[in-house]
Amino acid sequence: MSRIRRKNQDLIIEVASEQFATHGYAATKMVDIAKAAEIPKPNVFYYFSSKDKLYYAVLETVTQPLLEASLPIEELDDPVEALTQYIRTKLMISRDHPHASRVFASEVMSGAKVLPEGIRTKLFQQSQLILEKFANWAEQGLMDDVPPHHLMFAIWSATQTYADFSWQICSVMDKPELTDSDFDEAAAFLTKMVIQGCGVKSRV
Structure with a gap:
């Protein structure tokens, strides 16, 4: 091209x-x-x-990064490193694709009626892989026995809200738009909250 x-x-x-x-x-x-x-x-x-x-092209600009975001969970053995990279990557998607993220959120809230079946399937398969990895970490004593579904949902909501509810966030923070340092601060905080709150441990 x-x-x-x-x-x-x-x-x-x-x-x-x-x-x-x-x-x-x-x-x-x-x-x-x-x-x-x-x-x-x-x-x-x-x-x-x-x-x-x-419309499909717009959805792909955010669904493709979302599908790639779980690579740290899939490929890394250390839970702390994997979650740190996953959370940061998810936040960067909100930073870099705010409008497409809101389009995707609207599509999901309306029942994903227009979302291509291929993307639906890939997103479902990705979620199952993440859940399996969380469960495996818990079984190995590398994290607390937390409900894997709710941990995944919490990470999704905490990271995607920076795009989907950017107006409200910027209003509360009294600034026209979030800066890179705001996203860095959010990544550090959310990572600490998940790792400490769920008792996540590094492999020795």
């Missing part, structure tokens, strides 16, 4: 993410996306032949 083509696609996806996040799927029109991106409407259809395909 040429650099210019990739640049144009990325621009359209970025603008579409904000439009879908702000107005919802049904209320967003391709002409609105073209206008916000300051490009002719035919150009949008040149790269994405339908609103559905553009």
